Amino acid sequence: GGMPVETPVMYDLGDKAIAEHAAKFGERQYRFKSGNRDMMLRFAACFGMFSIMHDMHISPNTLPMKLYELSTYSFRHEQKGEVIGLKRLRAFTMPDMHTLCRDADGALTAFEEQLAIGWKTGEDLETPLVGVFRCTRDFFDQYELWIKGIVAKSGVPMLIEVLSDRVHYWIAKVDLAAIDAQGRPIENPTVQMDVESADRFDIKYYTPEGTEIHPPILHCSPTGSIERVICAMLEGTAAQEVPSFPTWLAPTQVRLVPVAERHVCFAEEIGARLNAACIRADVDDRDESVNKKIREAGMDWVPYVAVIGDQEAETGRLMVTIRKLSEKKKPYKETMTETELIQAVKLETAGKPFRPLYTPRLLSNKPRFI
Known part of the structure; x- marks a missing residue:
């Protein structure tokens, strides 16, 4: 479980850490002027959660620590013609969790646990998932056996993409997707291992020896956006002779x-x-x-x-x-x-x-x- 929080939907791009983190995302953002300030609407709960972590007194004895928000709403400035039903929206509801880990080994353990939750949501929602694992070459060389182990545990074939250099805030991520009636992916759960944000937002703890540590952070959405979940479920009914939802979800x-x-x-x-x-x-x-x-x-x-x-x-x-x-x-x-x-x-x-x-x-x- 995670600690539930509520974070703002609007942020000031005059904050250096927020501006740098926003620039890391390729998705179009809603940006606007408020007086003489440049502002943005959030596209994920990262900004608020990282600000909370920055203001906390963090002890290594309390890690891993999870913050969770059902972020209603998050926003992405999709262009005309890109908005498609429930699959691609300008405003959406995203279950979003960030886990502050003690070290790399703790991050690997938490990553594996959260990936298992992602696979389980596909099973519970009766939306079979496929997956892709992306990481840097350095990460793959160091943790190749671990990567192959989590792929084997998934029980389904997974694409492994190895990047020569790190260009994102993450060094490893898994994206899971349902497949629609036309064979196209509907990206849903994700887990990402972030090695930049603790430095950027000055999130730290101290060892008993007084050493300052900026720990790894996991980004996880166990289902993906609620709208895409519904989209995947509806798309799944196209292959059913008599369409139905899982009994536990039937109104x-x-x-x-x-x-x-x-x-x-x-x-x-x-x-x-x-x-x-x-x-x-x-x-x-x-x-x-x-x-x-x-x-x-x-x-x-x-x-x-x-x-x-x-x-x-x-x-x-x-x-x-x-x-x-x-x-x-x-x-x-x-x-x-x-x-x-x-x-x-x-x-x-x-x-x-x-x-x-x-x-x-x-x-x-x-x-x-x-």
Whole structure:
């Protein structure tokens, strides 16, 4: 875990360290005048976090130290014609973490841990990732076995690019990317080993002997921008016969469809128990036909849909349509008890974050957007 912080979105380019760091990024920046000052909007959380680290009393005993921000928003001045859907935006939300490490060995350990988190996000979000490892020739010569080790642990082929000289603030970085429906990369998680910024921002600690150390810093975005994550997930659905999101992320995980008004109370009771079991379940109590309710549940990509009629009310057994096992125009249905339905959802969501249903449980009370 990291220490959550909030940093400004606007910075004064009259600050030498900020101006130098901004110049290291090739991405176009929003720059403007405020009175007689040259200003910029951030494109990452580096500037604020490094300023915090500069002002801290840092002990080697507390390292590695991580600062984390879900930076809403960051900005890049993309030109007309370059903005593409959710893939390339002028304003975006970036989970951003910076880790102050004690030394090179500590940086390697933290780098490996954070890269593993990046791979895991692709697995959890069901967006398979590919990767490229970039480093300087000096770094490769010194840590070749370590590099090959993390590539082997990834379980997928990775491109290794070796640069003859260091031209960036980093000496090693990994970029992970999902692949869109046209075979193009959507760059998402990244981990970078920075050997310049501690000097530039005068971030330091002292050894027991009094030696001043400017330590390595890791830049990490465990998912990449939230918008690109959504883009990758939507692109992934293009290859699915029946498109769906991971059950743990589905806004409604279970929808209960009463056949008639007399079944609504029974459906509400089941919905309440599912909600109590940390499952997002709602009830389509609207005065619509059963077929329309089922069709709209499909349009909402609800993972589990159970129709509640006389038989279900009498036996307690539910006929459940499971979206991930369905084929186009051939829904997969399975008879389950309420307990079995809970177990099925829990199996898919085990170990994942949970938030309760954020819309009314009854669809008749839910606002509809056209």
